[in-house]
Amino acid sequence: MKGIADTGFLVAFANRRDRYFPWAYAIAETIEEPLLTCEAVLAEAAHHLQDSRLVLRMAETGLVRLAFALEAERTQLAALAERYHDRSPDLADLCLIRLSELHPRLPVLTLDTDFRVYRRNRRESIPLVMPPGL
Numbered sequence: 001m002k003g004i005a006d007t008g009f010l011v012a013f014a015n016r017r018d019r020y021f022p023w024a025y026a027i028a029e030t031i032e033e034p035l036l037t038c039e040a041v042l043a044e045a046a047h048h049l050q051d052s053r054l055v056l057r058m059a060e061t062g063l064v065r066l067a068f069a070l071e072a073e074r075t076q077l078a079a080l081a082e083r084y085h086d087r088s089p090d091l092a093d094l095c096l097i098r099l100s101e102l103h104p105r106l107p108v109l110t111l112d113t114d115f116r117v118y119r120r121n122r123r124e125s126i127p128l129v130m131p132p133g134l
Contacts, residue, residue, distance in 0.1 A: 001027060003129060004099050005035035005064050007044040007092055008111030014049055014058070020111060023131040027109060034065035036099055036106065040092035042066075073098050083122075087114055100126045 012024035042064070046055040058064050070077070073095070080094045089097075093115075096108055101120040107127035108115055111134060120126050 001030040001129075002032055003035050003106050004096055004103065004108045005037040005041060006096055006108055006110035006112060006115075007041050007048065009035075009109040010037075010041065010045040010055070010058060010064070011048045012111065013063075014045070014051075014054055020131050027129065028063065031063070034059075034062045035109065036067035036103060037064045038068035038092065038095035038099060039066060039070070040090070040095050044090070044092050067103075068095050068099055070095065076101075084118065087117065089114065089118070093118070097126065 008020070009024055009027070012018040012020035013028050015021060018024070042055050042059070045058075046052040049055065059066065076098050077091075077094045080097055081089065084094075093112065096110075096115075097118050097120055100106070100108055104120070107129045109129045111130065113134065115126055115128055118126055
Protein backbone atom coordinates (compact mmCIF):
# COMPACT_ATOMS: atom_id res chain seq x y z
CA MET A 1 0.00 0.00 0.00
CA LYS A 2 0.99 3.59 -0.65
CA GLY A 3 -0.65 6.48 1.14
CA ILE A 4 -0.62 9.57 3.31
CA ALA A 5 -0.41 9.05 7.08
CA ASP A 6 -2.53 11.01 9.56
CA THR A 7 -1.89 11.20 13.28
CA GLY A 8 -4.53 8.66 14.31
CA PHE A 9 -3.02 5.96 12.12
CA LEU A 10 0.47 6.52 13.54
CA VAL A 11 -0.75 6.60 17.15
CA ALA A 12 -2.81 3.43 16.67
CA PHE A 13 0.13 1.66 15.04
CA ALA A 14 2.53 2.61 17.82
CA ASN A 15 0.24 1.76 20.75
CA ARG A 16 -0.71 -1.90 21.18
CA ARG A 17 -3.40 -0.86 23.66
CA ASP A 18 -5.14 1.37 21.10
CA ARG A 19 -8.45 -0.11 19.95
CA TYR A 20 -7.41 0.47 16.34
CA PHE A 21 -3.99 -1.15 16.70
CA PRO A 22 -4.98 -4.37 14.85
CA TRP A 23 -6.25 -2.31 11.90
CA ALA A 24 -3.17 -0.07 11.82
CA TYR A 25 -0.80 -3.01 12.18
CA ALA A 26 -2.48 -4.89 9.32
CA ILE A 27 -2.22 -1.80 7.12
CA ALA A 28 1.45 -1.28 8.06
CA GLU A 29 2.28 -4.80 6.92
CA THR A 30 1.10 -3.93 3.39
CA ILE A 31 3.10 -0.72 3.02
CA GLU A 32 5.26 -0.78 -0.10
CA GLU A 33 7.10 2.49 0.46
CA PRO A 34 7.14 5.12 3.19
CA LEU A 35 3.80 6.81 3.82
CA LEU A 36 3.89 10.51 3.08
CA THR A 37 3.19 12.89 5.93
CA CYS A 38 4.01 16.31 7.32
CA GLU A 39 5.77 17.68 10.38
CA ALA A 40 2.48 18.72 11.99
CA VAL A 41 1.31 15.08 11.97
CA LEU A 42 4.58 13.91 13.51
CA ALA A 43 4.35 16.58 16.20
CA GLU A 44 0.78 15.54 17.04
CA ALA A 45 1.75 11.88 17.14
CA ALA A 46 4.71 12.60 19.43
CA HIS A 47 2.40 14.57 21.72
CA HIS A 48 -0.25 11.81 21.88
CA LEU A 49 2.29 9.06 22.35
CA GLN A 50 4.44 11.18 24.69
CA ASP A 51 7.47 9.79 22.92
CA SER A 52 9.33 11.82 20.29
CA ARG A 53 11.95 9.08 19.90
CA LEU A 54 9.32 6.60 18.79
CA VAL A 55 7.95 9.00 16.18
CA LEU A 56 11.43 9.78 14.88
CA ARG A 57 12.06 6.03 14.55
CA MET A 58 8.99 5.82 12.31
CA ALA A 59 10.80 8.10 9.89
CA GLU A 60 14.19 6.41 10.37
CA THR A 61 12.79 2.95 9.65
CA GLY A 62 10.86 4.12 6.59
CA LEU A 63 7.31 3.88 7.85
CA VAL A 64 6.82 7.56 7.01
CA ARG A 65 8.57 10.21 4.96
CA LEU A 66 8.22 13.96 5.29
CA ALA A 67 6.85 15.20 1.98
CA PHE A 68 5.54 18.66 2.70
CA ALA A 69 7.07 22.13 2.74
CA LEU A 70 4.81 24.34 4.84
CA GLU A 71 6.40 27.59 3.70
CA ALA A 72 5.89 26.73 0.04
CA GLU A 73 2.24 25.80 0.68
CA ARG A 74 1.37 28.61 3.10
CA THR A 75 -1.00 30.43 0.72
CA GLN A 76 -2.91 27.24 -0.12
CA LEU A 77 -3.10 26.31 3.57
CA ALA A 78 -4.51 29.74 4.42
CA ALA A 79 -7.19 29.28 1.77
CA LEU A 80 -8.08 25.84 3.16
CA ALA A 81 -8.19 27.24 6.70
CA GLU A 82 -10.63 29.91 5.55
CA ARG A 83 -12.78 27.43 3.62
CA TYR A 84 -13.09 25.06 6.59
CA HIS A 85 -13.13 27.68 9.34
CA ASP A 86 -16.47 26.35 10.67
CA ARG A 87 -14.86 22.94 11.32
CA SER A 88 -11.79 24.40 13.09
CA PRO A 89 -9.26 22.16 11.32
CA ASP A 90 -5.86 21.83 12.88
CA LEU A 91 -2.69 22.45 10.92
CA ALA A 92 -2.08 18.74 10.38
CA ASP A 93 -5.49 18.32 8.72
CA LEU A 94 -4.86 21.28 6.44
CA CYS A 95 -1.46 19.91 5.45
CA LEU A 96 -2.95 16.50 4.69
CA ILE A 97 -5.72 17.98 2.55
CA ARG A 98 -3.02 19.80 0.59
CA LEU A 99 -0.83 16.67 0.42
CA SER A 100 -3.83 14.86 -1.05
CA GLU A 101 -4.10 17.56 -3.71
CA LEU A 102 -0.41 17.21 -4.50
CA HIS A 103 -0.58 13.38 -4.56
CA PRO A 104 -4.09 12.64 -5.85
CA ARG A 105 -3.59 8.89 -6.28
CA LEU A 106 -2.78 8.34 -2.62
CA PRO A 107 -5.42 7.71 0.06
CA VAL A 108 -5.22 9.26 3.50
CA LEU A 109 -4.92 6.71 6.33
CA THR A 110 -6.91 8.26 9.13
CA LEU A 111 -9.29 7.85 12.04
CA ASP A 112 -10.58 11.40 11.60
CA THR A 113 -14.12 11.46 10.19
CA ASP A 114 -13.72 15.14 9.24
CA PHE A 115 -11.86 13.85 6.18
CA ARG A 116 -15.23 12.67 4.87
CA VAL A 117 -16.24 16.34 4.74
CA TYR A 118 -12.98 17.88 3.54
CA ARG A 119 -12.56 18.20 -0.21
CA ARG A 120 -9.44 18.55 -2.25
CA ASN A 121 -9.44 20.94 -5.17
CA ARG A 122 -12.70 22.31 -3.75
CA ARG A 123 -14.99 19.50 -4.93
CA GLU A 124 -13.21 16.15 -4.95
CA SER A 125 -13.64 13.75 -2.09
CA ILE A 126 -10.39 12.56 -0.58
CA PRO A 127 -9.77 8.82 -0.88
CA LEU A 128 -9.59 7.41 2.64
CA VAL A 129 -8.48 4.26 4.38
CA MET A 130 -10.27 4.01 7.71
CA PRO A 131 -11.07 1.22 10.13
CA PRO A 132 -14.30 -0.64 9.36
CA GLY A 133 -17.29 0.83 11.14
CA LEU A 134 -15.74 4.24 11.72
